[in-house]
Structure formats: structure tokens, C-alpha cells
Amino acid sequence: MKSSFQSSVVNTLAITPTRDEAIARLAAFMPNVSGYAKGRNFDRPGNQAVSEASPFLRYRLVTEREVVESVLAEYSYESAEKFIQEICWRTYWKGYLEMRPGIWERYKVDNQALHDNLEVDLQNRLEKARRGQTGIDCFDDWVQQLVTTGWLHNHTRMWFASIWIFTLKLPWQAGAALFLEHLLDGDAASNTLSWRWVAGLHTRGKHYLARADNINRYTDGRYNPQGLLNESAAPLPPDGAFESVPFAKVALLRDVHLPSLSCCPAGLLVIPDDLTPESGELSETPFSSICVLSGNDVMDSFNASPKVRAFCEGAVADSADRLAAHWDGKVTECQGEVIPTVGRASPDNVGRRERMRVYGGSVNCWVDGVVTWARNEHLKSVWYLRPPVGPWGDAMDDLRSALKAQGIKVFEYRRRWDSLHWPHATAGYFRFKDGLQDRLNRLLG
Ligand SMILES: Cc1cc2nc3c(=O)[nH]c(=O)nc-3n(C[C@H](O)[C@H](O)[C@H](O)COP(=O)(O)OP(=O)(O)OC[C@H]3O[C@@H](n4cnc5c(N)ncnc54)[C@H](O)[C@@H]3O)c2cc1C
Structure with a gap:
């Protein structure tokens, strides 16, 4: 029986934040796993190519391990590889930040400093972007979608962050803060590190540039911001966050025992x-x-x-x-x-x-x-x-x-899933991914 407290908060949301709902949604998505690799980059209203499971995974109403286990109960690793790898991006980002907590500390300090010393011109430009009044249709619509639904497609998040940083020339930290404020799946690791990845601060010198043609193609022609985007910007210069942070090892926690x-x-x-x-x-x-x-x-x-x-x-x-x-x-x-x-x-x-x-x-x-x-x-x-x-x-x-x-x-x-995977999040995702199947075999048998 549900408590009355729960039903009153749930009524204000379009999705029900329960484990039952998470499991039901994943079960409904399971037949789409085979088409995931082909369809995942398209942002189509109501499309079934992505799972929209992130708010549930963020609070671990369902765990990465449970999702991967249920996928592998129906598919071979090879045929579900792309979906499994994407689930494990979450694990990778968490492990990466866990070993570099200074990136999170630095993000919070930078954000506070930005807030304390905001010049009028930057304040006005930030306000326009936060309200979705930049004149770039797609971006302005995505701001409304973010605020009203609390969710954006992954490709859209990449375009959004790229336009924010390279076209609107706004501080990435303020964009990451806007996402954390509104995303139902808002998560320190996935969010901070994805913004840094788009900016070119994660894989040094490699950034993500949103291009009008690409937006046009993957939104089925709904948007075509030709001539409005900076498609040739350079990555942001290194900010020293890599160097300044001690590389803390993730402690392996003891096996669970009965309380003495x-x-x-x-x-x-x-x-x-x-x-x-x-x-x-x-x-x-x-x-x-x-x-x-x-x-x-x-x-x-x-x-x-x-x-x-x-x-x-x-x-x-x-x-x-x-x-x-x-x-x-x-x-x-x-x-x-x-x-x-x-x-x-x-x-x-x-x-x-x-x-x-x-x-x-x-x-x-x-x-x-x-x-x-x-x-x-x-x-x-x-x-x-x-x-x-x-x-x-x-x-x-x-x-x-x-x-x-x-x-x-x-x-x-700490869950075995995290203890097993996190220590491998030392460099780029491709290195983390290399041993992924072996690690899953060891964990899941
Ligand atoms: C700038 C930016 C900010 C982001 N901020 C967040 C955030 O705060 N919280 C968050 O959960 N995700 C974040 N992401 C990652 C990703 O966009 C979302 O996890 C994904 O869009 C969720 O949609 P889905 O559940 O339909 O994903 P699917 O494509 O169905 O993937 C299944 C699951 O795999 C995981 N996953 C997939 N892609 C990624 C990814 N690139 N990084 C990490 N995990 C991934 C998620 O748990 C997701 O639910 C961000 C990405 C970018 C580019």
C-alpha cells in the first residue's frame, strides 16, 4: 500500500518515480534494444529508440547491474553491445569523478565565483539563454523542454552544451548548473564530465561542435539553424583541473557481515x-x-x-x-x-x-x-x-x-558493480570499454 505522502508528490510529475515504474518501462523497452544502435541518435518526439531510463538509474530505483542482467537474459552481448556500453557510460563517469573529486570541487568554486562577480553583459546573456530567448529556435525550444519536462535526449544535450559554450560563448559551469537544476536525472558525474567532454576539457583538445546539418538530420528536419552556429570554434584551453587533483584510489569496502x-x-x-x-x-x-x-x-x-x-x-x-x-x-x-x-x-x-x-x-x-x-x-x-x-x-x-x-x-x-568497474575509469572511455565484457562475465557469470 502506498503512503499518502507519496501520492501527493507523484501527482505533480509526468512520470512516476517508483521502482515498479522503472521495471515496467525497461520491460517495455526491451524489444527495442536490437534497434538501439541504429536509432539512438535521432531526437524524435515520442520515439522509442532510447529508453528514457536515466531518472530511474540516477536514483538507482533500478541499478545498472539489473538493467545489464535483464538485457543479457534476452540478448547476446554482441547484439546488445551498444546499449550495454551506454549504460556503462554512467558507471564510467561515476568512477572517473570518484577518483578526481577535485573536478567537482573546482566546478562548485568556479560557479560560486561566477555568481559573485557577474558582469552586467554576461548576466544579460546568461538570462537570455536560461529563458530560451537567444533567437536560435532549436536552442530556445530545448530550454523550454528542459524546464517543463526535466529531460532532454542525449544528442540534444550535446548540441545544447556545444551551442552554449561555442556559439553563445557562455561559461560551461553555468550551463552545467542549469542542467543540474532541471534534469530529473541530474547527476554530478554524468553532467559535469559530459559538459567538460563537450568543451574539450575531458579528452584534451577534442571538443564537440554542433553543426546545423547534423541537427537537421537527427531532428528529421524540425530544426535547421544554418548560419547561426559557430561551427569552427577551438576547444576551451585546459583549465588545470586534471593536474591539480590528487588521484585518490577508490577504497574497496569490506564484505558485508552481520552486525556484532x-x-x-x-x-x-x-x-x-x-x-x-x-x-x-x-x-x-x-x-x-x-x-x-x-x-x-x-x-x-x-x-x-x-x-x-x-x-x-x-x-x-x-x-x-x-x-x-x-x-x-x-x-x-x-x-x-x-x-x-x-x-x-x-x-x-x-x-x-x-x-x-x-x-x-x-x-x-x-x-x-x-x-x-x-x-x-x-x-x-x-x-x-x-x-x-x-x-x-x-x-x-x-x-x-x-x-x-x-x-x-x-x-x-560499495556495490560490487562499482568496486569492479570504477578503478578502470582512469583514462578515456575507450580504455574503460576494452575490458568491459570480461568484467561483466566475471561479475554475472
Ligand atoms: C551535456 C550533457 C549532460 C548530461 N547530463 C546528464 C545527467 O545529469 N544525468 C544523466 O543521467 N545523464 C546525463 N547525460 C548523459 C545522457 O544524455 C543521458 O543519460 C541520456 O540522455 C538519458 O537518456 P536515456 O535514458 O533515454 O538514455 P539511453 O540512450 O536509453 O541509455 C540508457 C542509459 O545509459 C546511460 N547513458 C546513456 N548515454 C549516456 C551518457 N552519454 N553518459 C552517461 N550515461 C549515459 C543512462 O543511464 C541511460 O539512461 C548528459 C549528457 C550530456 C551530453
Whole structure:
């Protein structure tokens, strides 16, 4: 049974942010996987050539592993190769940013500096672009589509970013921020690194130039911005982000074990970057209490639009409902500052599922919300799937310190999928892709 909280946020969206919806959409797309390579570059209204699965994958309402597994249950690797490779672009970008968190830090600093020192001319040009009033029809329409639907086709995102950077000569960071604000799938790694890729900052010296002929062809003639685009711009000069960032290794997390008595009561914290912990390594661990929260402060940090907030909140509510069903518990809704105390968890209720409580909802201050939950529940340890570099990742240092200050132990886990693939995201995608099939064989058998 769905909570009333969930149905109220879901009503404001055109797509339902639930795992059931993700699975149903992927099942409906499955017959189209064979035609994916041929059709994926066309941006056609209502076309079935791409999956539109990205908002679901972004919050891991369904995981990359699950999608690849279900594709390989129906297709050979060779016949579904292009689709599998595209799914794995997401994995590659995440691994790449995870090992170069300085790129994300630098992006945030640059954006703030831009905002603090905005000259009038640039401010006016940015406003025109953000409102879709540049006079370039296709671009102006895409801005409207971005704002009203929260989604753009991949090829359109490439044209958009290229026109923004090379024709309108606007800072790429401001374009990336506009995408994060409005995309339902807005994701620190895929977004920041794709903008850098278009600008020529990822593969040094190689940039992506939008051409009128190409737009005309792949929009079936709906747009033809002949003479309006800068089709001969040079890539942006290197910005030093590669050099200045330490190359941090991704830590392999320990195998999951049952909480020892000294760690009980143990709580599971579910972070919006991965909303399906019941599928995977933590699925059998007996927790005393579960908390699935989104935070207004985290959403504010990237100025998330009401649609993005509604999608995330709906996904959080869906996760709370599912986890309650999986761990045989009951959902208690949290809102604002309120994390109710429902009862006291104790070491003896580990595994006694009739007493499991699942807290879900949206709070104003995410770290405070989680700490209040852990304190109210008298938890001795908090377990979670570690969020990747991005807005939730940004809050983790504060959260770890706050929990430790309460004497609560923290256990972080990473999915095997990520641990296996991320360390290979050291250079370009083509090198990552080289060992992909072998790695999938090892993981999936
Ligand atoms: C400038 C720019 C910004 C982008 N920002 C984001 C973002 O914030 N969040 C986001 O999820 N994607 C982003 N992308 C990647 C890509 O455009 C979307 O993932 C894709 O359009 C989603 O549509 P789909 O689900 O129909 O993709 P499909 O073509 O059906 O592909 C299936 C899945 O594979 C993954 N995928 C496909 N192409 C890419 C790609 N190029 N990079 C990463 N993953 C990919 C996605 O998870 C996608 O859902 C960006 C691309 C560009 C060029």
C-alpha cells in the first residue's frame, strides 16, 4: 500500500518515480534494444529508440547491474553491445569523478565565483539563454523542454552544451548548473564530465561542435539553424583541473557481515543516490531501524527545481514503502525537523522484524535529520551504501563526524558493480570499454 505522502508528490510529475515504474518501462523497452544502435541518435518526439531510463538509474530505483542482467537474459552481448556500453557510460563517469573529486570541487568554486562577480553583459546573456530567448529556435525550444519536462535526449544535450559554450560563448559551469537544476536525472558525474567532454576539457583538445546539418538530420528536419552556429570554434584551453587533483584510489569496502552485538542496535541509512538496498549486498542484514531521507538543504545546494525535488521525494517515499515490505516494517513519515521517536530500539530487536521501523520523507537539514534519527533510535552503528561524489557525498564528512561524536559507529559499503568497474575509469572511455565484457562475465557469470 502506498503512503499518502507519496501520492501527493507523484501527482505533480509526468512520470512516476517508483521502482515498479522503472521495471515496467525497461520491460517495455526491451524489444527495442536490437534497434538501439541504429536509432539512438535521432531526437524524435515520442520515439522509442532510447529508453528514457536515466531518472530511474540516477536514483538507482533500478541499478545498472539489473538493467545489464535483464538485457543479457534476452540478448547476446554482441547484439546488445551498444546499449550495454551506454549504460556503462554512467558507471564510467561515476568512477572517473570518484577518483578526481577535485573536478567537482573546482566546478562548485568556479560557479560560486561566477555568481559573485557577474558582469552586467554576461548576466544579460546568461538570462537570455536560461529563458530560451537567444533567437536560435532549436536552442530556445530545448530550454523550454528542459524546464517543463526535466529531460532532454542525449544528442540534444550535446548540441545544447556545444551551442552554449561555442556559439553563445557562455561559461560551461553555468550551463552545467542549469542542467543540474532541471534534469530529473541530474547527476554530478554524468553532467559535469559530459559538459567538460563537450568543451574539450575531458579528452584534451577534442571538443564537440554542433553543426546545423547534423541537427537537421537527427531532428528529421524540425530544426535547421544554418548560419547561426559557430561551427569552427577551438576547444576551451585546459583549465588545470586534471593536474591539480590528487588521484585518490577508490577504497574497496569490506564484505558485508552481520552486525556484532557491540554494533547493535544497527540502523540502515538509505541515501537518495541508491534507493534499492534491498537488492544486493545488504538485502539480508537484519537492521533495527531504517531511515530514507531527502534534505531540502542538499536540494538547495544545486538549486533543484520543484520537479526535481518532487521526483526525488517520490523516489524516497517509494523506497521507504519497499524497504518496509522487504524488512517487514512500518513507515513513519518525517517532515521538516520532525523525526519522531516511536519506541526504543535495543539489541534484542535485531532481526525481530515485527518491530522494524522505517523513517521516510524530506527534512530541512539532512545531517541533523539523520543524527536525530540515530539518537532517537539509540543506534550503536549506522550502515549505508556510500554515496558517490556529488551533493549527498558532500554532506558525508559532516555526517560521519556528527555520528562519531555521538559514539555511533559508521559502516560504509560499495556495490560490487562499482568496486569492479570504477578503478578502470582512469583514462578515456575507450580504455574503460576494452575490458568491459570480461568484467561483466566475471561479475554475472
Ligand atoms: C551535456 C550533457 C549532460 C548530461 N547530463 C546528464 C545527467 O545529469 N544525468 C544523466 O543521467 N545523464 C546525463 N547525460 C548523459 C545522457 O544524455 C543521458 O543519460 C541520456 O540522455 C538519458 O537518456 P536515456 O535514458 O533515454 O538514455 P539511453 O540512450 O536509453 O541509455 C540508457 C542509459 O545509459 C546511460 N547513458 C546513456 N548515454 C549516456 C551518457 N552519454 N553518459 C552517461 N550515461 C549515459 C543512462 O543511464 C541511460 O539512461 C548528459 C549528457 C550530456 C551530453
